[in-house]
Amino acid sequence: MFRKVLYPTDFSECSYKALDYIKTLKAAGTEEVVVVHVLDEREIDLVSTGIGWLAGDRMVEYDAKLEGRMRENAQEKLNGILSVIKGAGMKAKAEVRKGYPSVEVLATAKRERVSLVVMGSHGKSNLAGAVVGSVSEEVLRKSTVPVLIVTRETQNACIGR
Structure with missing residues (x-):
């Protein structure tokens, strides 16, 4: 039924x-x-803005180094996840993307022609009563395939579309 699955991860507990x-x-x-792991360009920009005293070419060079380190760190973690999935008897591949997480997740789902998205949600927005985070909520609303959202409290997950 769900032959090819997309698993977006931010490496959180969820x-x-x-x-x-x-x-x-x-x-x-x-x-x-x-x-897929998405380097949130808003977070990269925030770090860059925090050290905005670097000027011109030095700032561009710093941004490239920062992103490179973030990619390397993410790839190491993805390699561990790939081992777990392959150990469970499934084919697996991973990629690191840069952009807005929900946009990149939806684009990857479409490009890869997956039949299901399985993702964790921890509600980073901290809105009172929020059940899912803003990224998972947007993926759930805009996805053309079923989405399984696993939260901290999930015991029996539910699938939405």
Whole structure:
């Protein structure tokens, strides 16, 4: 039913909780998992703005080094996730993207032609009563395929579309 699954991760506790669900999908017919981590360009810009005293070429060079380190760190973590998924008997590949997380997740889902998105949500916005975070909420609203959202409190996950 869900042969190819997208697993977006921000490496949070909730993301790793979603990985536990991913591992069980082999029994449901999942053959391949695409893992994506998005470097949120707003966070990169925020760090750059905080050290805005660097001027011109030095700032561009610093931005490139910062992004390079962030990519390397993410790739190391993704390699560990790929091992877990492959160990569960599924094909897996991973990529690091840069942009707005929900936009990149939706674009990856479309490009990879996945049949399900499985993601963790921790409600970073801290809005009172928020059940899911802004990224997962936007993916849920705009996705053309089912989305399984795993939260801190998830015991029995539910799928929305």
